[in-house]
Amino acid sequence: MKIRFTLNGKNVVLESAPLKRLLDILREDYHLFGTKESCGEGECGACTVLLDxxxxxxxxxxxxxxxxxxxxxxxxxxxxxxxKMLIDCFDETNAVQCGFCFPGFFVSTYYYLLNDGDNDLEKIKKALSGNICRCTGYQRIFDSVKIACARKKVGE
Ligand code: FES
Ligand code: FES
Incomplete structure (x- = not known):
């Protein structure tokens, strides 16, 4: 089937099997390798993107x-x-080690910030609860999100 959608702001048309996974479309058809596959079962969040x-x-x-x-x-x-601001925050707190989980955390945090997320730790944990990191122990990630919330508030 032909599917039409907007990908990172551009209108695209693709001939695809109807059940092909979006993850595979991104990586195989558009070479967008930032979106990662780990569990392949909806459990780890490594493949998170925004859909509408x-x-x-x-x-x-x-x-x-x-x-x-x-x-x-x-x-x-x-x-x-x-x-860009969010990447700086992850960088400053050394919240990225192997980096495999980063795209998923980045997208989930981006959504949290866009939707008036604040620096309440419990809210941050809830917002990122679908993302798993095997390296950092999460604290640095939460720290970076808190900094990002503060910077967004003052318009940095
Ligand atoms: S690869 Fe999709 S949630 Fe883990
Ligand atoms: S930095 Fe390695 S899985 Fe999160």
């Missing part, structure tokens, strides 16, 4: 559900002002 502005695990979304929608990946979001 909401975070989804792209390993569980099929082509047929992307038709007519808007997809934003780490590659697109990281070029925005908010995305």
């Amino acid at each position: 502005g909401k975070p989804v695990t792209s390993c569980l979304v099929n082509a047929i559900h992307v038709n007519g929608k808007k997809v934003d990946t780490v590659e697109g979001l990281s070029k925005t002002k908010l995305g």
